[in-house]
Amino acid sequence: MSSETQKILTTDGIPLEVSLKKAERKNKIKAFLLVAPLLLFILITYIYPIGSMFTRSVDDTMVTNMLPKTFKSMEKWDGQELPPEEVFEAFYLDFRNLVDERREGKLSTQLNYTKNGFKSIIKKLRRKSKSFEEGNYKEQIMSVHKRWANVEYWQAIKRRAPAYTGQKYLKGLDMYKNDKGEIVNVAEDRRIHRKLWLRTIEVALFVTIFCFLMAYPIAHLLATLPMKYSNLLMICVLLPFWTSLLVRTASWMILLQQQGIVNDFFVFIGLVANDARPEMMYNKTGTYVAMTQILLPFMVLPLYSVMKTISPSLMRAGKSLGGTPFTSFWKIYFPLTIPGIGAGCLLVFILAIGYYITPALVGGASGTLISNQIAFHMKATLDWSFASAMGLMLLTGVMAIYWVYNKIVGIDNIKLG
């Protein structure tokens, strides 16, 4: 009785608490509906593709389902010497089914990813298997091509048995799981991915450092010069930003090659001899120069936007308190620009790590980066699961850098503009 009297009622007799909750819920739904398109957008364009990339990189059910009998019969095979007749027979039966469904081509593509050389022997097997006699399939299959009598190819088939596998990730690190379940390195003359990962990180790191060293003074000038000049300078920064990437890369090639304009000039002023022109293109120097110039605006703009907000009176105050120009810069100005530095460096590093056209054109023998490899598997071999795995590895790397940055500097300390 007493509690009921204490309850405040609205004019229509509903308790105020309930009425408020109702109104609040309405507002919440409204707010959610306002965000919903964005949420949906992120789900569809970001979360879903990354999720499907992940499933694609580990899902190997296609091959598992293509050769069910073979994999079952292989369970008893130790994988050391050529498999027994029953494995060959099971493989033959599976293969006949695939040929009937015209899916043996897909199988050849898939097996070729695991070990090169399957394409042609499967084509040959399809032709020859039409006239196979019943029984003794081991002999018949082995006589089709010498590779069918090579145990390595049967081991490769066995490696495809699990429906879900992390093999593609191991491959991205030049490793594989052998028949004993040990993780081992691939043959030495084929170890390339680890080199490419290191090279990619190295290029991205140096380009970020060079960009920072060049962009800092430019951004400072932009922020402190009178409007009249800074506008002109801004256009100079932005103009190349609007020029096609390929045009800029090609111009660097014309400038920096051994018979190029810069070298011609060096020879003209007598800096170098005509027959000892330095190589500035088709090596890492070329990559660094071209990529730094291309990515420079991404460093200048965040730095500029931060520097613009720093009041010049702060530096004056520092000096008036007795600091040398360097001390006041180092103690006052520099710390204030850290949000811009963080944003610029992250932006340039992330962009640089995915670059591949420019290095391919100007980098010479060192011009292949990990993204070239991803593109190669996307376009040429159609091994999308391997491309997905490498893409995710790249993404993880970027996330790791983001995490480290967050730990050291703090992500709230970032300012893009």
Add this chain to the structure above:
Amino acid sequence: MKTISKLLLAITFAISVTTSAFAVTVVSWGGSYTESQKLGYGDPTAKATGIEINWVDYSGGLSEIKAQKEAGAITWDIIDVYAMDTITGCDEGLFVEFDFDKDFPAAPDGTKASKDFFAPMPSKCAVGNILYSWNYAYNTETVKGTPKTIKDFFNTKKFPGKRAIYKGALTNLEIALAADGIKAGKGGAKIYKALDTEKGVQRAMDKIKSLCTDPNGGCVFWSAGAQPPELLVSGEVVMATGWNGRFFNAQMEGAPIKQVWDGQGLDYEYFVQVKGGPNDANGKALKALAMMTNTEMLAGSAKYIAYAPYRISSIAIMEAGEPWFKDGKTNMVPQMPTAPANTKNYFLVDPIYWADNGTELGEKWEAMKAGL
């Protein structure tokens, strides 16, 4: 006013429907190559059959068409692809399998289509289009003497200076072995037999490595077809491997370069028809394709570019019509990679070999390059 806008809307809709649903979309590499296809056989086919042909550029590879198929919205009908892609795409079930003699017309003298092609098709889904050459050229101003053979390309003592070679392993391994003394054999069979062994691959890699690390030599790796003539003209390199059509164009523009055909690799471009493409069921895509690849039409493209028509019978038409080049004064038959004078020592780039071994060789190649 309202009726006019409605009418306009209806017309735009009708036009968009006609262009998207009825025109046959042919996808190719763009630039002067697509131009030669469009002028050489695209436009004449469209005129003769009344089928509108819509040319679209791409940068190679099968990722776009695979993505279109996975999304269930195929917009391409015919694609101009490398031999290796015809194999992969056919295996993946992306392309239509042909019945050559039924689907494609015979030559004027009655030779069946399947017998009129320069080499057998790499897969059931491919129909030949052109043959091009991976040969080499040199700058006549910076090279003293006349390189004549593929051995000269690797001879840095006699012809010092940098070389430009393709960035990938494709054809580089073959020419390395040819220059190292392996006789090509019929269509390069002996080269590929040697490359089928680890030892042969190693030998080829070593040959390239010694050229690139030679202080008198050195390598520049090219990735785009326009680069080799440019590198030659700018004096950056003294010799460059490349595609003969690009060298020919540069020569026509007056560049001081000369082509060497010894040890050339003959390679192909093919057309494939997309399974389930917008004009697959109605038969228009196949009809246009059959017309575009007949004897007369294929000869037409050689008017605009120095690539050889895939059909043997097309050469006779060109010979009868010399000077065949669009400028009206250049004989085209001697410029063809298939001309007898140019095929004294050559190899046919083997798509099956590269489909089999491409990935692993690519890894070995990159590992070799990383050690340069």
